[in-house]
Amino acid sequence: MSAMSEPLDPAMFDSCPSVSAPIRFGDKWTAKIITCLEAGPRRFSELQAPLRGITPKVLTESLRAMERDGMVTRTAYPETPPRVEYELTPLGRSLLGPMAVGCEWIRAHMDELVESREAYEKRQDIPA
Amino acid sequence: MSAMSEPLDPAMFDSCPSVSAPIRFGDKWTAKIITCLEAGPRRFSELQAPLRGITPKVLTESLRAMERDGMVTRTAYPETPPRVEYELTPLGRSLLGPMAVGCEWIRAHMDELVESREAYEKRQDIPA
């Protein structure tokens, strides 16, 4: 499991509607980070790519919060240049189930939600 | 179903750990509002009680957002004094499943999470 994992697809979240989805896990980035770590440990810079321009500060904050909550472990190797790896704990991994349920709901209902929003907009445009 | 429903317990959310739980539905109040509406339609002021001091402005905003997303319907009766009822749509009701899954996760793991946070704090207090 910790042997080797495929590189992350930088575009893996490009069509992800999570911004407007009504189900959220942790903060803005938590669910995506967990997804990135599903296949095995990842380095800081590996995570940055699919997260599309997340600033180091924000990524650090998110990872710290997840470490604090026991969702991930942080392992720093005393090398030069430094190397740090983040890995899911069992607790973090246990969120994958609820996340899958949430994603399924979104897949099944997101279009209704979008339609409803558009219909609502239209109603506002012609208010008698 | 629309006949009559028991009054809401004003304390129904008093021991709810949703603030620090890592799973969220919609905005801060959405999940609670859905829970309040589960048993049938409710009036604006009925919702205010268990939501412990939510201001009318914020409750209105939340309900509007949910109406926009097709989660609830708003029905105003032309009476004096005015009466308005909010009711779950099938779409809103369909969130109950994922919510139950999320709540179960929280029940099962919230204590681990809290322990982890406390342990983390301790580690910060004695940093060598």
Next chain:
DNA sequence: CGGCATCCGGCTAGATACTG
């Protein structure tokens, strides 16, 4: 490479007061 320090703009929850 993997951060931390600093500063900033925008959003938003909330308090408060008023209205149909």
Next chain:
DNA sequence: CAGTATCTAGCCGGATGCCG
């Protein structure tokens, strides 16, 4: 009763720049 109007304060995401 069921909101609206207005104002404010706080937090948070993000940009930029520096360090080990």
